[in-house]
Amino acid sequence: MESSSATAGVSTRREATRQKLYEAAVTLIAEQGFSATTVDEIAERAGVAKGTVYYNFASKSVLFEELLRHGVGLLTASLREAAEATARAGGGKVDALDAMIRAGLVFIDRYPAFTQLYVAELWRTNRAWQSTLMVVRQQAVAVVEGVLREGVENGEFSDEIDVPLTASALVGMVLVAALDWQSFQPERSLDDVHAALSRLLQGRVSGRNG
Amino acid sequence: MESSSATAGVSTRREATRQKLYEAAVTLIAEQGFSATTVDEIAERAGVAKGTVYYNFASKSVLFEELLRHGVGLLTASLREAAEATARAGGGKVDALDAMIRAGLVFIDRYPAFTQLYVAELWRTNRAWQSTLMVVRQQAVAVVEGVLREGVENGEFSDEIDVPLTASALVGMVLVAALDWQSFQPERSLDDVHAALSRLLQGRVSGRNG
């Protein structure tokens, strides 16, 4: 009987198909938006039949929700890793923040379509996947907030800073700068962009010339 | 009743209808996105007949494009006014930046739906109104870049800063912080949010406790 076998509980074949669908969906939805993207398009770009989409996902919305979870999971892991690496290396919280800025830039550089799609959907209201979006947002922002809070506790940051708001502002700074970089100055290097944001973070904007 | 005649060539009556359609469209599109919003919905929310929409705008896309121009025009004027007011008051470029942050917050506070909609569309590609979006974006960002450039010239800012990127980052900082404020902490005051962003701008994040 049992034919599925496979090493894990999930067949590798199916997982590969889902991955192809994620990749197709992410670029199409980033370009056109969720509603303007048809299931037929996603299937065609992924090189599978339309029925396969519905074999693997309950609906178009569910495909999108799982895509969101998948992508933000990668980002969150990357941010956390960056923060922990600086901690292991004995760096301070400013270094951790700086490393997370870089991790954010690397992520956006690697998955620009996902980032576009995420930004485009995050602040909408009355959408089916609203709760999913809130959860994954919180996971990512919490990493930044955590570092800020620890920095306040150990005296590295002023205890007058507003942790949630500052975290949002930092995320926004990286997000918008990176998206503009991708869209309007794609020829620039990541290091270049990182340096500009580092300068801003450390308040080295004001100051004398040359 | 109404003193029609109108100073310009456009009748006030027609202009009022268009205004109602803008307001209806902006909230619906902010919530649902452009594609998911129907012309019937827009007409219903505006309290006019569907035919009126097409009497006033050539198409759904044209309505949206004119809405974008209208909204960003308001923002740009507001930013410029803020910068000029500080200049008249003899303030420096840091003060101008700070005033513009406040102007941005006021705008987002007053027109949250427009802001959501704008962010959701800005980084998309292959859309009909792409060029419109680029133009209006540049108008708004140019005001920030102008202040930064003047600050570099008069020595108030380091000449090592990257003007376009820093401008993007500042816009992003305000944008994301404000949207998060609206979405997740609407009870907080504008002054409160402004203070937190001011602190970040002036690099007063690092530093000793209380």
Place this chain on the structure above:
DNA sequence: CTTTTTGAACTGACTGGTCAGTGCAAAAAC
């Protein structure tokens, strides 16, 4: 009289979701 709005009917293209059927590799039977 002219401009603007109404509102309902209509069209033609498009879309999310369905479902009966196919292909195939591993397991079971012989």
Place this chain on the structure above:
DNA sequence: GTTTTTGCACTGACCAGTCAGTTCAAAAAG
């Protein structure tokens, strides 16, 4: 070793519903 069975994964034509845009006679507004 060969034949048969099993059921997962996939297919793609099809359907019922939706939507942008059109049309137009009539009425309200000015």
